[in-house]
Amino acid sequence: MSSAEIAAVVLAAILAAVCVVFVSRPFLREPAPSGDSLDDLTPGERERLRLAEERDRALAALKELEFDHRTGKVSDADYREQVGPLRRQAAEAIRALDIGVERPDGKSRD
Amino acid sequence: MPELGRAALVVALGLVLYAALAGGYAALRGRRRLLDSARNALFAAFAATAAASVVLLVALGTRDFSFVTVARSTSRELPIGYALSAFWATQEGSLLLWLLVLTAMATAALALNRRLTSDVLPWTVPILAGIEIFFALLLVFVSSPFETAPAPADGLGLNPSLQNPYMVAHPPFLYLGYVGLTIPFAFAMAALASRRIDERWIVATRKWTLGAWAFLGFAILVGAKWAYEEVGWGGWYAWDPVENAALMPWLVGTAYLHSVMVQEKKDMLRVWNVVLIALTFSLSLFGTFLTRSGILNSIHSFTESSIGAWFLGFIALVVAASVTLILVRLPLLRARTKLESLVSREAAFLYNNLFLVALALTVLWGVLYPILSAAVRGVALTVGPPWFDFFAIVFGLPLVLFMGLGPLIAWRKASLRSLGRSVAWPSAAALAAGAGLLAAGAGSSPAGLVGYTFAVFVAAAIVLEFARGTRARHALGDGGWAASLAGLVGRNRRRYGGYVIHAAVVVLLVGAIGIGGFSTTREAKLAPGDSVRVEGYTLRLLGSTQERGANASEVRAQLAVSRGGDDIGTISAGKNRYFAEQQTSNEVGIRTDWLRAEDLFVIADQFNSDGSVFVKVIVNPLVNLIWLAGAIFVGGSLVAMWPDAREQRRLERRFAEQKAFARA
Numbered sequence: 001m002s003s004a005e006i007a008a009v010v011l012a013a014i015l016a017a018v019c020v021v022f023v024s025r026p027f028l029r030e031p032a033p034s035g036d037s038l039d040d041l042t043p044g045e046r047e048r049l050r051l052a053e054e055r056d057r058a059l060a061a062l063k064e065l066e067f068d069h070r071t072g073k074v075s076d077a078d079y080r081e082q083v084g085p086l087r088r089q090a091a092e093a094i095r096a097l098d099i100g101v102e103r104p105d106g107k108s109r110d
Numbered sequence: 111m112p113e114l115g116r117a118a119l120v121v122a123l124g125l126v127l128y129a130a131l132a133g134g135y136a137a138l139r140g141r142r143r144l145l146d147s148a149r150n151a152l153f154a155a156f157a158a159t160a161a162a163s164v165v166l167l168v169a170l171g172t173r174d175f176s177f178v179t180v181a182r183s184t185s186r187e188l189p190i191g192y193a194l195s196a197f198w199a200t201q202e203g204s205l206l207l208w209l210l211v212l213t214a215m216a217t218a219a220l221a222l223n224r225r226l227t228s229d230v231l232p233w234t235v236p237i238l239a240g241i242e243i244f245f246a247l248l249l250v251f252v253s254s255p256f257e258t259a260p261a262p263a264d265g266l267g268l269n270p271s272l273q274n275p276y277m278v279a280h281p282p283f284l285y286l287g288y289v290g291l292t293i294p295f296a297f298a299m300a301a302l303a304s305r306r307i308d309e310r311w312i313v314a315t316r317k318w319t320l321g322a323w324a325f326l327g328f329a330i331l332v333g334a335k336w337a338y339e340e341v342g343w344g345g346w347y348a349w350d351p352v353e354n355a356a357l358m359p360w361l362v363g364t365a366y367l368h369s370v371m372v373q374e375k376k377d378m379l380r381v382w383n384v385v386l387i388a389l390t391f392s393l394s395l396f397g398t399f400l401t402r403s404g405i406l407n408s409i410h411s412f413t414e415s416s417i418g419a420w421f422l423g424f425i426a427l428v429v430a431a432s433v434t435l436i437l438v439r440l441p442l443l444r445a446r447t448k449l450e451s452l453v454s455r456e457a458a459f460l461y462n463n464l465f466l467v468a469l470a471l472t473v474l475w476g477v478l479y480p481i482l483s484a485a486v487r488g489v490a491l492t493v494g495p496p497w498f499d500f501f502a503i504v505f506g507l508p509l510v511l512f513m514g515l516g517p518l519i520a521w522r523k524a525s526l527r528s529l530g531r532s533v534a535w536p537s538a539a540a541l542a543a544g545a546g547l548l549a550a551g552a553g554s555s556p557a558g559l560v561g562y563t564f565a566v567f568v569a570a571a572i573v574l575e576f577a578r579g580t581r582a583r584h585a586l587g588d589g590g591w592a593a594s595l596a597g598l599v600g601r602n603r604r605r606y607g608g609y610v611i612h613a614a615v616v617v618l619l620v621g622a623i624g625i626g627g628f629s630t631t632r633e634a635k636l637a638p639g640d641s642v643r644v645e646g647y648t649l650r651l652l653g654s655t656q657e658r659g660a661n662a663s664e665v666r667a668q669l670a671v672s673r674g675g676d677d678i679g680t681i682s683a684g685k686n687r688y689f690a691e692q693q694t695s696n697e698v699g700i701r702t703d704w705l706r707a708e709d710l711f712v713i714a715d716q717f718n719s720d721g722s723v724f725v726k727v728i729v730n731p732l733v734n735l736i737w738l739a740g741a742i743f744v745g746g747s748l749v750a751m752w753p754d755a756r757e758q759r760r761l762e763r764r765f766a767e768q769k770a771f772a773r774a
Contacts, residue, residue, distance in 0.1 A: 005113055012117030015161060019121055019154040023128065026146035038140040038232055052764045053308055057377065064375075064521060070585070071578035074520045075528040082522055 051093050058090035112177060115165035115256040122158035122209070123246040125151040129239035137232035137304070148235050149220055149227065155242060156213035163210050166203060166255050170194050175261040179203060185267040185690035187661035192273050198281040199272050201402055201417065202255040207282070208398065209245040211289040215318070216242065219293045223314045231311060233300035241292055244424050253417055267661070267690030276336035283329035284356060288394040290322025291359060294366075295391035298384050299432065302439045307380065312370055313761060317751050319370075319387075323363045324747035326394075330356050331740040342696035344711050344728040346625060346736060349498040351477045355397035358477075361470035362390045365463040372456045375521060380443040381436065382463070388432035393470070395425050400477065451523040458516040462509060469505040473498065499626075503557045507564060510619065513612055514568035517575050536570035555627030562623060565616045572609045572616075579606075599749065607750025614746055618739035621707070624732025636667075637722040645729040647710055648672045652680065654717060662686040664697070667714040667723040671701060683714040683725070707734040 001009075021028075041049070065082055068074040074082070133148030135141065166179070170193050175181040183196035183203075197203040216238040220227050227234045249255070271277070294315040301311035333353065338346045347353060366386040372379050403418030436443070449457060476493040484490040518532040544563035552559050576595070579602075584594040599606040634642040636651040643649075652668040666684035670677065683699030699712040709730040716724035 004111060008111040008113035008117070011111075011114050012121070015118060015158060016121050019125060019151075019158060022154050023125070023147050023151045025150060026143040030143060033143065036142050038136075038142050038145065049308055049764075054377075056760065056764065057375065061375065061521065067579075067582065068520045070582040073518065073524075073528065073532055073578070075525060075531075078520065078523065078525050078528055 048097065051097050055090055055093035055097060058086055058093060062086045062090060111165055112169075112256040112258050115162045115169075116250075116254065118158045118162035118165065119246065119249050119254070119256070122155045122162065122213070123243070123250050125155040125158060126239045126242040126246050129155065130236045130243055133232070133236035133239055137236060140232075145232050145235060148239070152213070152220060152235060152239055152242070153217050155239075155246075156210075156217045159206070159210045159213045162249075162256075163197075163206060166197060166206060167194060170196050173265065175265055176258050177255070178257040178259050179255045181259070181262055181265045183265070183268055185265040185661065187690060188265075188268055188273075189660060191275075191278060192268055195272070195278040195281075196268055198285070199268060200255070202249070202253045202257075204281065204285075204402060205245055205248055205253055205417075206255050207285050208289060209242065209249060211285050212238075212242055212245065212292055215290060215293055216296075219297075219315075219318060223297075226310060226314050227300075230306055231297060231300040231304050231314075233303035234296055237296040237299050237303075238292070241296070244420075248417060248420060252420060264690060267688060270662070270686060270688045270691055270693050270695035271340055273688075273695075274336055274340045276332050276339065280329055280332045280336055283325050283332055287322050287324075287326025287329050287356070288359070288398060290318060290325060291363065291387075291391050291394045293318040293322070294387050298387045299435060302384065302435045302442075305439070305442060307439070307442055309374055310761075312374060312383075313757075316370075317753070319363070319367060320747065320751050323360065323367060324744070324751070326356060326360045326363065327743055327747075328740060330360060331736070331743070335737060335740075338733075339698065339700065340695070342698040342713055344629070344631065344713065344726070344730065346733065347622075349473075349476070349495045351480075352401050354473050354477050354498075355400040358470045358473055359390050359393035359397060361466050361473070362386055362393060365466040365470075366390055368459045368466075369463050372459050376456055377447050378445045378449065378456065379460075380445055381440065384432075384436055384443065386463075386467075388429070388436070392425055392429050392432070393474075395421065395428060399425065453519065453524050453526065453529060455516060455519045455521045455524075458512055458519050462512040462516060465505045465509040465512070469501065469509070472501040472505065476501075507557070507560055510561065510564040510568060510615075513615065514564065514571040517609065517612075518571050532574075533571075535574055536567045539570040540564065540567035552628075555623070558623040558627030561619055565619045565623075568612060568616050572613050575609055576606070601756075603752050603754055604750050607746050607748070607752070610746030610749055611743055612746075614739045614742035617735050617742055621732045621735030621737075621739060624707075624735065625730045628731050629733075630729045631726065632728075633724070633726045635718075635722055635724045636669075637720070640722075642725065642727055644727050646673055647727070647729065649681070649710075649712070649725075649727055651723060651725075654684075654721065654723060655682075659686070661690065662688040665717055666697070667712075667717070667725065669699070669712065669725070671710065681710065681712055683712040684717070685714070702734060704734065707732045707738070709733050 062083070065074060065079065065086060069076075069079040129148045129151040132144050132151070136145035136148055166177075168174075169177045169180050170184060171190065173180060173184055173186055173193065179200050179202055180196070183200045184193045198207045220234065220238070223231075223234075297311040297315045301307050330353070333356065334346045337348070337350075337353075338344075366383060369379050369386060370383050373383050399418065399421035403421060449460070451457065476498055479493050480490055514536060515533065518536070519529060524532075540563050543566035544559065547553075547559055547562055552562065576598070579598045580591060580595045583598050584591060588594045588597045630645050632642055632644040634640075636642060636649075638651050638653045641648050641650040649669045649671055652670055654665060654667050656663065656665045658664075664684065664686050666682040669681050669683075671679055671681050679701065681699040681701050684697050686695045686697055687693075688695070696713060699714075701710040702708070703710070709728075711728040711730055713726040713728075714723050715726055718724070
């Protein structure tokens with residue numbers, strides 16, 4: 001075996017060892033954690049997230065409608081027709097979030 | 111040190127295998143530490159692949175001919191830049207580049223979306239690892255860049271066509287595009303597997319998709335510039351299967367970038383979007399397969415190999431797994447909202463999607479047909495440019511029209527009256543331009559005339575959008591006009607960056623129609639002192655020269671060029687004969703008139719013993735707008751990709767609310 005080959009084997013072994021340590025790091029750092037499960041969302045939390053998305057979507061749509069109206073892309077009549085339903089949609093999502101659909105422990109927030 | 115390269119690849123394979131198995135188990139059973147460990151394995155796989163890449167680069171740089179790859183693709187006289195570019199010019203090197211870019215991007219995407227990938231989309235880790243396994247397996251067992259043999263005295267050299275600066279740059283950009291599309295695909299599939307189909311995966315991958323798409327588009331243009339200068343037939347895009355291989359995922363990716371906006375705004379097209387991203391990724395794999403399998407007879411395909419069957423199997427696996435996952439999750443993907451009106455921004459996006467996908471599938475059929483006919487009937491039929499040109503016009507012209515119409519239509523619903531008011535000014539500008547061009551004689555190419563008219567419509571629509579937006583912001587007291595424009599773009603980077611990209615497409619269209627519809631060609635056999643005239647240019651053969659270059663002998667015809675009686679310089683065109691490669695390449699002469707964006711393009715086809723030269727002279731009007739479009743495209747992409755801190759804060763606030771509620 002030439003010296004270059006020996007150097008290559010040594011470097012390869014170092015690379016493999018460093019990789020093994022790095023991959024084991026989560027177990028080395030927390031050998032006995034208090035909890036080891038992934039932070040999964042409950043159905044209630046998922047519903048709240050959906051409502052928050054719906055609220056943000058409606059608010060963004062309202063903002064866009066205002067801007068399009070100001071630039072003249074949306075006529076006064078179109079604006080009046082669309083602004084009401086969008087405001088209602090945003091308000092319903094905000095109300096549902098305020099009421100609290102379900103807490104993670106399954107109980108209602110109120 | 112081939113042993114180090116081989117060992118590094120084996121380590122990388124072991125790491126990605128572990129990441130797939132451990133990551134899959136952790137995602138299935140909800141094990142946090144195991145998932146973190148699997149993610150670390152993916153990070154480490156990048157380091158191992160980078161080590162292997164350094165070994166290959168050193169071997170190429172030092173011309174270590176004991177590496178079979180180095181001996182086959184370089185020579186002692188090959189300039190260092192081209193020697194290093196052999197990394198991606200060879201099949202095994204290009205596979206290593208795929209894995210290097212993929213592991214680098216996976217590392218960056220996982221690190222930047224740590225929370226999302228650790229507890230929201232845990233399946234991202236095993237899916238990315240699964241894709242990496244394929245390339246690592248190929249590199250370790252099928253096509254190793256570290257194969258060795260007794261070193262010859264000199265290497266075989268690099269294909270002369272690849273000894274061009276544009277071809278040095280083209281493959282890395284192309285791979286950044288192809289491989290970058292893996293990230294949105296992996297996140298989309300992880301979202302389906304995790305049943306987390308809210309908008310987080312879209313937000314997390316938006317920049318990746320846009321970046322990959324921009325790299326792919328830029329790579330197509332760099333490849334076109336190479337073809338224009340190096341292949342030397344006077345055109346820029348010939349519907350070659352390898353060119354089409356990059357175009358198809360770009361077209362479907364374009365459709366996805368538009369339709370995903372509809373999902374973000376309206377929560378519609380969920381199924382369509384996951385189908386599009388799966389199709390885009392599959393087409394990027396198919397593109398690599400076409401280039402690297404040796405199945406095609408193409409001027410752009412430089413390898414013949416046995417990896418085709420492996421690629422086909424992997425593509426089949428990706429398609430089958432994606433379709434199954436989408437079908438299983440179909441009930442979750444059902445849209446909650448419907449299209450409110452056929453005259454709306456989302457409807458316009460849908461129409462543009464249909465044209466884009468139709469064009470991509472038509473191109474796919476044109477690529478597949480010769481392969482299938484050879485396999486089924488034993489006769490290799492070809493699908494030529496006229497077929498592609500026809501469908502490019504049929505689908506492309508309405509696409510351009512919708513590119514102008516879309517931004518002018520409001521979201522949700524637009525009355526015909528307000529639409530009429532919005533399109534009036536762009537339509538008037540387009541009709542006036544069309545009439546002017548017709549009067550100027552542009553009617554010789556009807557499709558070109560319609561294309562130019564539509565291009566003016568889109569350009570006017572873009573100007574109108576910027577003008578109306580700036581005026582509205584100015585009315586809100588947003589400082590001066592420049593500050594209002596800056597504020598407008600800064601607050602809506604994706605939209606206005608998108609409009610700049612539309613402008614790039616318009617500029618490209620004008621250039622492409624110019625060269626495609628209005629170029630002039632003249633062929634002549636010239637003896638020294640003879641002249642040929644074409645489109646106002648006069649070219650007089652001064653004589654021929656022969657020189658010895660670094661790694662080739664160069665023969666050139668020298669021609670004096672004049673226009674309107676004024677001498678405007680000389681132009682030389684000829685051939686290079688490469689010593690090591692024993693091949694000849696055409697070296698065209700190009701003289702650019704920047705004011706007209708026009709090229710005088712000269713090909714010296716044949717040098718005769720009596721001193722005469724057979725030349726082909728082409729005048730390509732507006733062709734340089736194609737390259738200018740590339741610069742505008744990059745600028746628009748950067749604007750659209752620029753991070754938006756406000757949106758990031760909005761999303762963080764949304765999740766913080768969620769956490770606060772959970773603790774209440």
